[in-house]
Amino acid sequence: xxxxxxxxSRWVKFLGRNGMFTSTGLDILESNNIVYLWxxxxxxxxxxxxxxxxxxxxxxxxxxxxxxADSNHNDxxxxxxxx
Numbered sequence: 171x172x173x174x175x176x177x178x179s180r181w182v183k184f185l186g187r188n189g190m191f192t193s194t195g196l197d198i199l200e201s202n203n204i205v206y207l208w209x210x211x212x213x214x215x216x217x218x219x220x221x222x223x224x225x226x227x228x229x230x231x232x233x234x235x236x237x238x239a240d241s242n243h244n245d246x247x248x249x250x251x252x253x
Contacts (some may be wrong), residue, residue, distance in 0.1 A: 174198045184209045186219055189196070193217070200225065 184193045184227040192212040199206040209217040223231060227231035 177210075181212065183218060184217065186217060191217060 175195060175197055178193070181192050181194055182223055183190050185191075191209070193209040194214070195210040197208040197216050205225060205228065207221040207222045207223070209219055211217050234250055
């Protein structure tokens with residue numbers, strides 16, 4: 171088990187069961203070849219939201235995220251991309 175916390179450079183939102191919440195980062199856990207992601211709220215609590223990613227899919231996910239980062243690198247006002 172590997173547990174990490176990743177803090178964002180700025181606050182963003184996530185949609186939870188009871189509406190929109192502010193997120194300051196992600197709690198990340200790897201266990202049994204699954205990566206678990208949970209938003210961290212502005213109150214420094216782990217939110218009741220979970221994303222599971224198979225470890226074997228991480229290289230492709232990282233590539234997709236890097237492609238988005240590269241295409242937005244020169245345009246700080248481009249906040250969304252449709253895929």
